[in-house]
Amino acid sequence: MRNSGKVTMDRRTLLGALVVGGAGALSIGGFLFTENIIGPSRLTARAIIDRFQNVNGVFPGFRRNHAKGVAVDGYFESNGHGAELSSASVFRAGKYQLSGRFSLSGGNPHVADSVGIVRGLGLRIQLPAGEQWRLAMINLPVFLDPTPQDFYDRTLAFAVDPATGTPDPETVSEYLATHPRTVAAMAITKSAPPADTFAATTFNSINAFEFTNADGVTVPVRWTLVPETGNPARTAGRGPNYLFDQIVADIEQLPRRWTMMIVVGVPGEDRTDDATIPWPADRRTVVVGSVVLTGISTETSENVRNVNFDPLVLPDGIAPSDDPLLSARSAAYAESFRRRAGETDGRGTVEVGGRA
Numbered sequence: 611m612r613n614s615g616k617v618t619m620d621r622r623t624l625l626g627a628l629v630v631g632g633a634g635a636l637s638i639g640g641f642l643f644t645e646n647i648i649g650p651s652r653l654t655a656r657a658i659i660d661r662f663q664n665v666n667g668v669f670p671g672f673r674r675n676h677a678k679g680v681a682v683d684g685y686f687e688s689n690g691h692g693a694e695l696s697s698a699s700v701f702r703a704g705k706y707q708l709s710g711r712f713s714l715s716g717g718n719p720h721v722a723d724s725v726g727i728v729r730g731l732g733l734r735i736q737l738p739a740g741e742q743w744r745l746a747m748i749n750l751p752v753f754l755d756p757t758p759q760d761f762y763d764r765t766l767a768f769a770v771d772p773a774t775g776t777p778d779p780e781t782v783s784e785y786l787a788t789h790p791r792t793v794a795a796m797a798i799t800k801s802a803p804p805a806d807t808f809a810a811t812t813f814n815s816i817n818a819f820e821f822t823n824a825d826g827v828t829v830p831v832r833w834t835l836v837p838e839t840g841n842p843a844r845t846a847g848r849g850p851n852y853l854f855d856q857i858v859a860d861i862e863q864l865p866r867r868w869t870m871m872i873v874v875g876v877p878g879e880d881r882t883d884d885a886t887i888p889w890p891a892d893r894r895t896v897v898v899g900s901v902v903l904t905g906i907s908t909e910t911s912e913n914v915r916n917v918n919f920d921p922l923v924l925p926d927g928i929a930p931s932d933d934p935l936l937s938a939r940s941a942a943y944a945e946s947f948r949r950r951a952g953e954t955d956g957r958g959t960v961e962v963g964g965r966a
Contacts, residue, residue, distance in 0.1 A: 655941035666717030671956025679713035692898035696821035698927030732919030744923040747813035753885035758938035795886040808857040818882035818931040830875035835868035882931035909958030
């Protein structure tokens with residue numbers, strides 16, 4: 611757990627101000643991150659985004675990771691049960707409007723959909739008094755790297771060889787031989803095969819956070835979104851956008867819902883600083899409400915193209931843990947925004963007919 615609540619809160623306040631404040635604040639934040647004034651001491655956001663560009667190529671106007679996506683909107687329906695764990699306004703019973711995007715990992719917005727590509731779901735929940743809760747989740751049960759440096763190194767080690775269309779097996783083998791935690795995490799992810807569609811996908815926070823309730827009690831948490839609507843019958847074909855075509859058809863048919871379950875960790879027992887390590891399966895869970903997606907559209911600057919789903923934009927009552935990936939993600943998102951903000955408008959490559 612963190613050593614000083616005051617240090618974490620001050621840092622979170624600064625990060626939130628930089629991100630929520632808009633493009634100008636993000637530019638300032640991007641400068642601080644790239645100059646390593648804020649963020650991991652061994653690695654800058656500039657280096658991380660440069661690595662993405664070296665591996666994936668440069669597609670002006672698009673995010674440097676999770677470039678291919680589609681915009682969604684809807685609401686979070688809170689049942690009030692989360693107030694037991696956190697004083698955050700989002701856990702008061704009621705409905706809170708949200709916007710977000712489904713995405714696939716990688717920096718190429720034209721990549722063909724594949725069941726094995728990591729899927730993302732970013733959400734921005736609007737709360738009273740101008741607060742926001744931004745969530746950046748993926749469909750893996752754990753992350754593959756314990757530190758930003760490990761992530762940076764693996765990105766290169768697993769880069770696709772243009773000559774073969776696959777990563778170099780010798781390079782991958784050499785990397786895994788010296789990274790046992792990544793090997794263990796990969797084994798866990800293989801035991802949880804991906805669903806056929808976005809609508810049937812479970813999304814996880816991956817990183818740990820801290821909830822503090824009205825009595826001042828703080829607990830470590832992770833969360834997961836579990837689909838309520840089962841696995842809709844596939845209607846889309848196997849074209850290059852088949853995963854997105856299917857979620858468009860699903861949401862246009864009826865709203866799609868996910869139950870938000872908070873997994874409550876045990877302080878001092880469950881690791882909060884290593885996203886590769888799962889918590890025990892018997893940890894207590896609290897159902898706090900449902901994410902309901904009612905609309906879907908082509909991603910543009912009019913919806914979420916310019917939104918960073920920064921995991922450090924948090925309402926009072928929720929705080930980051932000591933996971934080093936959190937500050938690195940925040941820094942990299944800001945640097946990615948800084949670059950694409952000065953480029954052409956990256957209209958999404960997934961066209962939603964009649965709603966763009």
